Amino acid sequence: MLQIWPVQAFADNYIWILERQGSTRVAVVDPGDAGPVLAALDERGLEVGAILITHHHGDHVGGLQEMIRRFHPSVFGSSTESVEGVDRPIADGDVVALSDLGISLDVLALPGHTSGHIGYVGNGLAFVGDTLFAGGCGRVFEGTMAQMHASLSKLASLPPETKTYCAHEYTLANLRFAMAVEPGNTELADRLAATETARAENQPTVPSTIGFELATNPFLRCSEPDVVSAAVAQAGHNLEPGAEVFGIVRRWKDGWSG
Ligand code: ZN
Ligand code: FE
Numbered sequence: 001m002l003q004i005w006p007v008q009a010f011a012d013n014y015i016w017i018l019e020r021q022g023s024t025r026v027a028v029v030d031p032g033d034a035g036p037v038l039a040a041l042d043e044r045g046l047e048v049g050a051i052l053i054t055h056h057h058g059d060h061v062g063g064l065q066e067m068i069r070r071f072h073p074s075v076f077g078s079s080t081e082s083v084e085g086v087d088r089p090i091a092d093g094d095v096v097a098l099s100d101l102g103i104s105l106d107v108l109a110l111p112g113h114t115s116g117h118i119g120y121v122g123n124g125l126a127f128v129g130d131t132l133f134a135g136g137c138g139r140v141f142e143g144t145m146a147q148m149h150a151s152l153s154k155l156a157s158l159p160p161e162t163k164t165y166c167a168h169e170y171t172l173a174n175l176r177f178a179m180a181v182e183p184g185n186t187e188l189a190d191r192l193a194a195t196e197t198a199r200a201e202n203q204p205t206v207p208s209t210i211g212f213e214l215a216t217n218p219f220l221r222c223s224e225p226d227v228v229s230a231a232v233a234q235a236g237h238n239l240e241p242g243a244e245v246f247g248i249v250r251r252w253k254d255g256w257s258g
Protein backbone atom coordinates (compact mmCIF):
# COMPACT_ATOMS: atom_id res chain seq x y z
CA MET A 1 0.00 0.00 0.00
CA LEU A 2 1.22 3.43 -0.98
CA GLN A 3 0.90 6.39 1.35
CA ILE A 4 1.43 10.00 0.28
CA TRP A 5 1.97 12.54 3.03
CA PRO A 6 3.11 16.15 3.19
CA VAL A 7 5.99 17.81 4.96
CA GLN A 8 5.31 21.51 5.41
CA ALA A 9 8.12 23.91 4.57
CA PHE A 10 8.52 27.68 4.46
CA ALA A 11 5.22 29.57 4.77
CA ASP A 12 3.03 27.45 2.49
CA ASN A 13 5.05 24.76 0.65
CA TYR A 14 4.16 21.08 0.66
CA ILE A 15 6.96 18.57 0.10
CA TRP A 16 5.29 15.26 -0.77
CA ILE A 17 6.63 11.95 0.59
CA LEU A 18 5.74 8.69 -1.19
CA GLU A 19 6.00 5.77 1.18
CA ARG A 20 5.23 2.12 0.63
CA GLN A 21 4.19 0.03 3.58
CA GLY A 22 7.00 -2.40 4.40
CA SER A 23 9.72 -0.34 2.75
CA THR A 24 11.94 2.18 4.54
CA ARG A 25 13.00 3.88 1.29
CA VAL A 26 10.70 6.70 0.24
CA ALA A 27 10.55 9.11 -2.69
CA VAL A 28 10.42 12.86 -2.09
CA VAL A 29 8.91 15.47 -4.42
CA ASP A 30 10.49 18.96 -4.58
CA PRO A 31 12.51 19.16 -1.34
CA GLY A 32 12.84 22.94 -1.15
CA ASP A 33 14.12 22.71 2.41
CA ALA A 34 15.98 19.68 3.79
CA GLY A 35 15.48 20.42 7.51
CA PRO A 36 11.80 19.58 7.95
CA VAL A 37 12.07 16.60 5.57
CA LEU A 38 15.01 15.08 7.44
CA ALA A 39 13.27 15.63 10.77
CA ALA A 40 10.13 13.85 9.55
CA LEU A 41 12.08 10.96 7.99
CA ASP A 42 14.39 10.48 10.99
CA GLU A 43 11.41 10.37 13.32
CA ARG A 44 10.02 7.47 11.27
CA GLY A 45 13.30 5.71 10.46
CA LEU A 46 12.96 6.35 6.71
CA GLU A 47 15.55 6.96 4.01
CA VAL A 48 15.30 8.54 0.56
CA GLY A 49 15.71 6.36 -2.53
CA ALA A 50 14.53 8.86 -5.13
CA ILE A 51 13.82 12.54 -5.50
CA LEU A 52 11.45 13.98 -8.11
CA ILE A 53 11.90 17.62 -9.12
CA THR A 54 9.14 19.48 -10.99
CA HIS A 55 11.01 22.72 -11.76
CA HIS A 56 14.06 24.76 -10.87
CA HIS A 57 12.66 27.32 -8.38
CA GLY A 58 14.50 27.57 -5.08
CA ASP A 59 11.51 26.64 -2.93
CA HIS A 60 11.45 23.29 -4.80
CA VAL A 61 15.17 22.44 -5.00
CA GLY A 62 16.80 24.27 -2.07
CA GLY A 63 17.19 21.15 0.08
CA LEU A 64 18.57 18.97 -2.68
CA GLN A 65 22.31 19.10 -1.89
CA GLU A 66 21.81 18.19 1.75
CA MET A 67 19.48 15.31 0.82
CA ILE A 68 22.00 14.02 -1.75
CA ARG A 69 24.89 14.13 0.74
CA ARG A 70 22.86 12.17 3.24
CA PHE A 71 21.12 9.53 1.06
CA HIS A 72 22.70 9.48 -2.45
CA PRO A 73 19.28 9.02 -4.08
CA SER A 74 18.43 9.02 -7.79
CA VAL A 75 17.40 12.57 -8.60
CA PHE A 76 14.95 13.00 -11.48
CA GLY A 77 14.33 16.40 -13.06
CA SER A 78 13.56 18.17 -16.31
CA SER A 79 16.21 17.70 -19.00
CA THR A 80 15.67 21.29 -20.15
CA GLU A 81 16.27 22.97 -16.78
CA SER A 82 19.63 23.09 -15.07
CA VAL A 83 19.37 21.99 -11.46
CA GLU A 84 22.56 20.99 -9.68
CA GLY A 85 22.14 17.45 -8.38
CA VAL A 86 19.73 16.12 -10.99
CA ASP A 87 21.42 12.95 -12.29
CA ARG A 88 18.40 11.48 -14.12
CA PRO A 89 17.36 14.12 -16.68
CA ILE A 90 13.92 13.29 -18.07
CA ALA A 91 11.38 14.68 -20.52
CA ASP A 92 7.81 14.30 -21.72
CA GLY A 93 6.96 10.64 -22.40
CA ASP A 94 9.69 9.20 -20.18
CA VAL A 95 8.74 6.76 -17.45
CA VAL A 96 10.21 6.99 -13.95
CA ALA A 97 10.36 3.56 -12.31
CA LEU A 98 10.37 3.84 -8.52
CA SER A 99 11.41 0.30 -7.59
CA ASP A 100 11.34 0.89 -3.81
CA LEU A 101 7.68 1.84 -4.16
CA GLY A 102 6.70 -0.68 -6.82
CA ILE A 103 5.25 2.00 -9.09
CA SER A 104 6.09 3.87 -12.27
CA LEU A 105 5.13 7.44 -13.09
CA ASP A 106 4.86 9.02 -16.53
CA VAL A 107 6.61 12.31 -17.14
CA LEU A 108 4.42 15.07 -18.55
CA ALA A 109 5.84 18.32 -19.95
CA LEU A 110 3.92 21.19 -18.31
CA PRO A 111 5.54 24.39 -19.58
CA GLY A 112 4.22 27.77 -18.47
CA HIS A 113 5.20 28.50 -14.84
CA THR A 114 8.75 27.69 -15.97
CA SER A 115 9.55 26.60 -19.50
CA GLY A 116 10.89 23.20 -18.44
CA HIS A 117 8.31 22.41 -15.74
CA ILE A 118 7.31 18.73 -15.65
CA GLY A 119 4.74 16.66 -13.78
CA TYR A 120 4.72 13.02 -12.65
CA VAL A 121 1.53 11.08 -13.33
CA GLY A 122 0.39 7.50 -12.74
CA ASN A 123 -1.36 5.11 -10.37
CA GLY A 124 -4.18 7.62 -9.99
CA LEU A 125 -1.76 10.29 -8.74
CA ALA A 126 -0.44 13.48 -10.31
CA PHE A 127 2.42 15.53 -8.83
CA VAL A 128 1.96 18.85 -10.53
CA GLY A 129 4.37 21.24 -8.78
CA ASP A 130 3.37 24.86 -9.41
CA THR A 131 1.23 24.18 -12.51
CA LEU A 132 -2.25 23.21 -11.23
CA PHE A 133 -3.04 24.44 -7.72
CA ALA A 134 -6.15 23.51 -5.76
CA GLY A 135 -8.63 26.08 -7.04
CA GLY A 136 -6.03 27.89 -9.14
CA CYS A 137 -2.84 27.65 -11.17
CA GLY A 138 0.75 28.86 -11.04
CA ARG A 139 1.85 32.22 -12.35
CA VAL A 140 3.16 32.22 -15.87
CA PHE A 141 6.80 33.29 -15.42
CA GLU A 142 8.79 31.78 -18.27
CA GLY A 143 6.34 30.26 -20.72
CA THR A 144 3.44 31.81 -22.60
CA MET A 145 -0.21 31.98 -21.62
CA ALA A 146 -0.98 29.57 -24.49
CA GLN A 147 1.60 27.07 -23.17
CA MET A 148 0.20 27.23 -19.65
CA HIS A 149 -3.32 26.77 -20.97
CA ALA A 150 -2.18 23.72 -22.95
CA SER A 151 -0.40 22.29 -19.89
CA LEU A 152 -3.51 22.70 -17.74
CA SER A 153 -5.61 21.14 -20.51
CA LYS A 154 -3.34 18.06 -20.46
CA LEU A 155 -3.97 17.69 -16.73
CA ALA A 156 -7.69 18.32 -17.22
CA SER A 157 -7.87 15.32 -19.53
CA LEU A 158 -6.58 12.89 -16.87
CA PRO A 159 -9.21 10.59 -15.31
CA PRO A 160 -11.43 12.71 -13.00
CA GLU A 161 -10.59 10.59 -9.95
CA THR A 162 -6.85 11.37 -10.34
CA LYS A 163 -5.53 12.90 -7.12
CA THR A 164 -3.57 16.09 -7.70
CA TYR A 165 -0.68 17.00 -5.40
CA CYS A 166 0.49 20.58 -5.83
CA ALA A 167 3.36 22.25 -3.99
CA HIS A 168 1.60 25.10 -2.17
CA GLU A 169 -1.31 25.72 0.19
CA TYR A 170 -2.86 28.55 -1.83
CA THR A 171 -6.38 27.12 -1.94
CA LEU A 172 -8.27 29.70 0.13
CA ALA A 173 -6.96 32.73 -1.79
CA ASN A 174 -7.48 30.85 -5.06
CA LEU A 175 -11.12 30.06 -4.27
CA ARG A 176 -11.87 33.64 -3.19
CA PHE A 177 -10.65 34.77 -6.59
CA ALA A 178 -12.60 31.95 -8.26
CA MET A 179 -15.78 33.27 -6.63
CA ALA A 180 -15.11 36.69 -8.15
CA VAL A 181 -14.95 35.00 -11.57
CA GLU A 182 -17.91 32.65 -11.08
CA PRO A 183 -20.20 33.92 -8.30
CA GLY A 184 -23.00 31.64 -9.51
CA ASN A 185 -21.06 28.36 -9.18
CA THR A 186 -22.69 26.63 -6.19
CA GLU A 187 -20.17 23.79 -6.04
CA LEU A 188 -17.45 26.43 -5.85
CA ALA A 189 -19.28 28.26 -3.05
CA ASP A 190 -19.52 24.97 -1.12
CA ARG A 191 -15.84 24.32 -1.70
CA LEU A 192 -14.91 27.78 -0.43
CA ALA A 193 -16.95 27.23 2.75
CA ALA A 194 -15.36 23.81 3.36
CA THR A 195 -11.90 25.23 2.70
CA GLU A 196 -12.45 28.08 5.16
CA THR A 197 -13.33 25.51 7.84
CA ALA A 198 -10.36 23.28 6.98
CA ARG A 199 -7.88 26.16 7.05
CA ALA A 200 -9.27 27.53 10.32
CA GLU A 201 -8.33 24.11 11.74
CA ASN A 202 -4.96 24.25 9.96
CA GLN A 203 -5.81 21.20 7.81
CA PRO A 204 -4.20 20.77 4.38
CA THR A 205 -6.60 21.22 1.46
CA VAL A 206 -4.35 19.25 -0.90
CA PRO A 207 -4.62 16.76 -2.59
CA SER A 208 -7.55 17.63 -4.78
CA THR A 209 -8.88 15.66 -7.75
CA ILE A 210 -9.11 16.49 -11.43
CA GLY A 211 -12.90 16.12 -11.29
CA PHE A 212 -13.21 18.60 -8.41
CA GLU A 213 -10.92 21.06 -10.19
CA LEU A 214 -12.92 20.75 -13.41
CA ALA A 215 -16.05 21.74 -11.45
CA THR A 216 -14.57 24.60 -9.41
CA ASN A 217 -11.24 25.88 -10.77
CA PRO A 218 -11.76 28.80 -13.20
CA PHE A 219 -8.45 28.08 -14.93
CA LEU A 220 -9.80 24.70 -16.06
CA ARG A 221 -13.14 26.26 -17.04
CA CYS A 222 -12.07 28.77 -19.68
CA SER A 223 -14.67 27.49 -22.14
CA GLU A 224 -17.57 27.61 -19.67
CA PRO A 225 -20.02 30.41 -20.60
CA ASP A 226 -19.90 32.09 -17.14
CA VAL A 227 -16.09 32.18 -17.11
CA VAL A 228 -15.98 33.41 -20.70
CA SER A 229 -18.40 36.26 -19.99
CA ALA A 230 -16.56 37.26 -16.81
CA ALA A 231 -13.31 37.38 -18.80
CA VAL A 232 -14.94 39.36 -21.60
CA ALA A 233 -16.17 41.91 -19.04
CA GLN A 234 -12.59 42.17 -17.68
CA ALA A 235 -11.04 42.52 -21.12
CA GLY A 236 -13.66 44.87 -22.50
CA HIS A 237 -13.76 43.03 -25.81
CA ASN A 238 -14.76 39.68 -27.24
CA LEU A 239 -12.61 36.62 -26.55
CA GLU A 240 -12.20 33.18 -28.01
CA PRO A 241 -13.13 30.55 -25.36
CA GLY A 242 -10.06 28.59 -24.21
CA ALA A 243 -6.53 30.00 -24.31
CA GLU A 244 -7.58 33.62 -24.85
CA VAL A 245 -9.95 33.53 -21.89
CA PHE A 246 -7.26 31.82 -19.84
CA GLY A 247 -4.78 34.64 -20.54
CA ILE A 248 -7.26 37.27 -19.33
CA VAL A 249 -8.26 35.34 -16.19
CA ARG A 250 -4.59 34.64 -15.32
CA ARG A 251 -3.70 38.36 -15.65
CA TRP A 252 -6.83 39.29 -13.68
CA LYS A 253 -5.62 37.04 -10.83
CA ASP A 254 -2.07 38.49 -11.06
CA GLY A 255 -3.46 41.92 -10.24
CA TRP A 256 -6.15 40.79 -7.80
CA SER A 257 -5.85 41.44 -4.09
CA GLY A 258 -9.30 40.33 -2.91
ZN1 ZN B 1 7.68 27.72 -8.69
FE1 FE C 1 6.77 27.09 -5.68
